[in-house]
Amino acid sequence: MAETHPPAVESFLAKINSREAQVGIIGMGYVGLPLALTFIEKGFRVLGFDVDPAKVTALSEGKGYIKHLDPARIAAAAKTGRLEATTDFSRLGEPDAILICVPTPLTAQREPDMSYVVGSAQKIKERLRKGQLVVLESTTYPGTTDELVKGILEQSGLRMGQDFYLAFSPEREDPGNRDHSTATIPKVVGGVDRASLVLSQALYSQAIARVVAVSSARAAEAAKLTENIFRAINIALVNELKVVYDAMGIDVWEVLDAASTKPFGFMRFNPGPGWGGHCIPLDPFYLAWKAREYGVSTKFIELAGEVNVEMPHYVVNKLQLALNERGKALKGTKVLLLGVAYKKDIDDPRESPAFEIIELLRKLGAVLSFHDPHVPKLPRMRTWPHLPELSSVPLNEDTLKSHDAVMIVTDHSVVDYDLVLNHAALIVDARGVYRAANPKVVKA
Known part of the structure; x- marks a missing residue:
C-alpha cells in the first residue's frame, strides 16, 4: 500500500x-x-x-x-x-x-x-x-x-x-x-x-x-564519519608498518604488493607523507570531540590521528639523515618538493601534508621550491599563514641539478620520474614511486 x-x-x-x-x-x-x-x-x-x-x-x-x-x-x-x-x-x-x-x-x-x-x-x-x-x-x-x-x-x-x-x-x-x-x-x-x-x-x-x-540525520552523520575514520585508521596502520619495516630493512611497498594478492580478507591502503583532503584528517577529531560529551573515549581513533600527524616529521627526518650521510646540513640546502596537492592528479591542496612539510623545512633553514603541474602557486591556507610565497617551478634538467634534494610528496602521473631519477642528486620518495633500489633514492 x-x-x-x-x-x-x-x-x-x-x-x-x-x-x-x-x-x-x-x-x-x-x-x-x-x-x-x-x-x-x-x-x-x-x-x-x-x-x-x-x-x-x-x-x-x-x-x-x-x-x-x-x-x-x-x-x-x-x-x-x-x-x-x-x-x-x-x-x-x-x-x-x-x-x-x-x-x-x-x-x-x-x-x-x-x-x-x-x-x-x-x-x-x-x-x-x-x-x-x-x-x-x-x-x-x-x-x-x-x-x-x-x-x-x-x-x-x-x-x-x-x-x-x-x-x-x-x-x-x-x-x-x-x-x-x-x-x-x-x-x-x-x-x-x-x-x-x-x-x-x-x-x-x-x-x-x-x-x-x-x-535519522544522526545515523547519516555517523555513516560519513565512519567511512572516513575507517580510511584514517588504515592509513595510520600502513604508515606505522612503513616505519617498523624500514627499521627492519624490509620494503613496505613489496610487502603490500604481496599482501594484495590475497583475494579476500585484505584491503590495500598505501602509506604516504601524512594524510590530506578535507575529510580524512578532520573527521576522527569530530567524533572524538562529540564522544567526550557522552563520557566516552575514542583511544583507537585518536591514536590513528597521532600516527598520521607524525608522518611529515618522519619524512623530514629521513631527508635530514640522508643529507647527514652525504656530509650536508639541512640548513641552507635547496630542496625541491614534487607535488603540493593532497593526492595525485588533482588541484586540491586542502589539508595536504605538503604544508606541514614546508613549514618544518622552513623552520630548519632549508631553501624551498616546489613543482606541481596542477597547483601553479602555493595557496594561502587558514592553518598555515606563514608559508612562503612560491610559484611552481619548471621541472627540467637545470631545475633538478640546481637542487640538493628532491622530495616526492604527491605522485602526479604527468611528472617525468625518469628525468627526476637521472638528474636529481638525492630523492626522498614518500609515495613509493621508485620500487627498485637506487643509491639516489631514500624511501620515506
Missing part, C-alpha cells in the same frame, strides 16, 4: 518529480559545483550561492575553476540557462530545496569549527519560507543537523516538520576518481523527521543513481 503524505508534502513531491523544483546550493566548491552540474544535467534549475565573486563570475561566463571537472560540463550548464550563481544570499528564499556544502574545518585546538555551517544556517533563517527543504551535506558530528541547524532555523518562527523540512546527506566526492562520479556514488540520506526523509530521498533520487535512506 502506497504511503500517504500531508498535502504540502504531496505537492512538493510532485514538483520534485516533474523537476520543476529549483535547487539552491550554498558553496560552489569541490562538493557544491559537481552536485550542481549533476542536478542541471537531470533537468533541474540550480541557483548557486558563494561568497567568492570570482567563482560567481566564472560560472556566469560558463567557465570552470576546478581542474578535474570537465569545462564542457560547465559551459553546457550555463548554455541551458539552468545554472545561475550569485553572491546575494538574500535570494535564499527562492529555491525550493537548499543544500549546504560548506567547509567544516578544525580549530587550532582540533575542535570542530562550525562557523561556516552556522553562518549558512543563519543566512537561510533570514529568508526561510514555508515549504522549503534544507539539507546539510558538510561532514560533521552526529547531532549537528537536528540540534544546531534545526535550532538556528527555528529562530525564524517556523517549525521544522510543519513549516519546513530538514535532512542530512553527506557528500561523498572523490576528486579525480574516473570510475565514480557524483551521479553514480550512492547517496546516504537521513531526515530529522519522516517528511524530511521522504522529500530529500525523492530529490536526490532524481539526480543520483542510488539513494540509501537511514533512520
